[in-house]
Amino acid sequence: MCKEIQHKSDGKMGEVLRFAIVGVIATLIQYGVYFVLVLCLIPTLAMTIAYAVSFAFNFVASTRYTFRVKASARRGAGFALSHAVNYVLQMLTLNLFIWLGLSKQWAPIPMFAVCVPVNFVLVRYFLKVKK
Template sequence: MKRLITQFIQFGAVGALNTVLTYIIYLILYQHISPTLAMAVGYGLTSLLGLALNKQWVFKQSGGEMSWMTFKYYATYGTTFLLSLILTSTWVDVLHFPAAWAPLFSLAVTVPVNFLLSKYWVFTQKGVRIHASKNSPY
């Protein structure tokens, strides 16, 4: 259980780092290119960093089919992105939560879902060795 909590905290740290770096890249670029393109560039670059950090640092995976892992990584993020849109819409339009708070409620669902999909689907492949402590079932 301790390993799972540690991984969740590390996963959150990678997400926080990516968020900050995406914003910095956006601030640098948006005056020179469209804001949408600036955000896309920032997200694209930091998502690659997130893939690498989650693979090596959080889930400590060596080997594996990188193209399949990359597909699953982006499929997971796409799925949780759509889930966040659905949840945000539900919080605001159906349950009448304050719009300013709705994304935070969505994050409370999507971050754990994203973590679980990453841990048990993206970074787990048949025949790939996952480094873990001897006492950990993970």
């Protein structure tokens, strides 16, 4: 029974669960840093700094824990590319939600709802791509 549960956790559902755990932690790091910095910086700059802090954690956790792959220059470049796309999407949606009237402190919440699923697909592709 335990091996059956472990086997299932090693499959795609386990990967999704591990992504969710790492994603929640990375998102909390990003949002926490943003929430503090936005008190004295413009939202785009605050989110950029928060994104960089979260990115560092996310790469290590994604390679070692979520997708269980060895970090390499190729995977790092793919991860950075996927996050570059995600960063642009986050900046666009953050500023859209602020423009729509959400406060700068709360605008990241719907932004994350849009960007996290897109990020999963991109990161999974670039970290799991075969050589």
